[in-house]
Amino acid sequence: MKNIAIFASGSGTNAENIGxxxxxxxxIKVAVVLSNNRNVGVHDRVNKLGIPSYVFSREExxxxxxxxxxxxxxxxxxxxxxxxxxxxxxxxxKAFPCKIINIHPALLPKHGGKGMFGMHxxxxxxAAKEKESGITIHYVNENYDEGATIFQAKCTVxxxxxxxxxxxxxxxxxxxxxxxxxxxxxxxx
Ligand code: GAR
Numbered sequence: 316m317k318n319i320a321i322f323a324s325g326s327g328t329n330a331e332n333i334g335x336x337x338x339x340x341x342x343i344k345v346a347v348v349l350s351n352n353r354n355v356g357v358h359d360r361v362n363k364l365g366i367p368s369y370v371f372s373r374e375e376x377x378x379x380x381x382x383x384x385x386x387x388x389x390x391x392x393x394x395x396x397x398x399x400x401x402x403x404x405x406x407x408x409k410a411f412p413c414k415i416i417n418i419h420p421a422l423l424p425k426h427g428g429k430g431m432f433g434m435h436x437x438x439x440x441x442a443a444k445e446k447e448s449g450i451t452i453h454y455v456n457e458n459y460d461e462g463a464t465i466f467q468a469k470c471t472v473x474x475x476x477x478x479x480x481x482x483x484x485x486x487x488x489x490x491x492x493x494x495x496x497x498x499x500x501x502x503x504x
Contacts, residue, residue, distance in 0.1 A: 317501050318346035320391040322399035325433070327357025329397035329418065329489055334364045336494035343501055346389040351376060351401050379406025386410075393504065395497055396455065400432055403455050415455040416500060418493055420485045422467060423451040427460030437478035437485065445472050448481055450488045452496050466496045 319337075323330045327348075334345045348361045348368040358368045375381045383406065386394075394407070396417040403415060419427055421436045426448075431439065440448045449469035454462035468491075470484040 316341070317343050317392045317504070318390050319343060319393045319395055319497070319501070320386055320389065321345060321348045321361075321395045321397050322401075323348060323350055323355075323357040323397045324352050324400040325355050325357065325398045327355065327360045327398070328486065329493060330357050331360040331364065332490045333395065333397065333494050333497065334361050334366050338364060343498065346391055347385065349382065349385065351399075357398075373401055376401050376407075377404050379404050379410075382407065383410055393501060395493075397493070398433070402459065405457065408455070408457060413454060414504070416465065416497070417453055417455050417460075417462070418489055419451045419453065419460050420448075420482070420489070421451065422447070422449045422469065423453065423460055423464065427451075429459050431460070434478055434482060437481040440472060440481055441476065441478050444474070448472050448485060450485060450492065452493065465500060466492065468492050 321330045330348055337343045337345050345366050348366055350357055350370050351373055353370045361368050369385055371382055394411055394415040426436050426439045447469045452466040453464045456462040468488045472481055
């Protein structure tokens with residue numbers, strides 16, 4: 316059994332979707348969810364599935380030691396970011412080399428980098444009059460949204476689409492693909 320930790324900062328619809336997908340798996344378990352926010356939807360969503368969740372401050376994520384201790388407590392082998400808005404510290408990167416992946420709600424290298432998260436990304440896509448957007452699943456390195464790409468999927472952006480409509484299309488791609496990609500990546504580890 317491989318144990319994964321999900322890091323999430325917000326509503327947690329991806330964390331819930333991943334948790335559900337692996338709930339009956341004999342090879343992968345979502346062991347724990349870590350967040351930098353207490354009052355966000357992710358806790359209820361995953362706790363209902365029987366997955367424990369914990370909150371650490373930004374300083375604790377940066378410093379690393381308390382987070383590493385919690386990951387060790389749950390024998391975590393692999394980390395999945397799902398709407399996690401803090402930077403991943405060097406301490407964590409060193410402890411989990413090539414074992415941290417992220418999903419970005421656009422087609423990187425476009426519309427990525429510091430400050431590009433959630434609706435900001437979809438607003439930028441609409442402002443740039445893009446004809447398509449999508450998802451990028453990638454390894455995490457020391458720079459925002461720059462690690463090696465593992466998988467991309469695209470959706471059409473119509474000239475009339477609002478950022479909210481783009482978000483809905485992108486979320487559908489996230490739910491359809493992220494669990495499968497996690498499964499494929501872990502099969503190689
Ligand atoms: C997702 O769309 C994810 O791709 C995005 O945040 C959203 C979280 O939604 N991540 C980023 O923007 C990272 N730069 P959720 O909390 O409902 O899963």
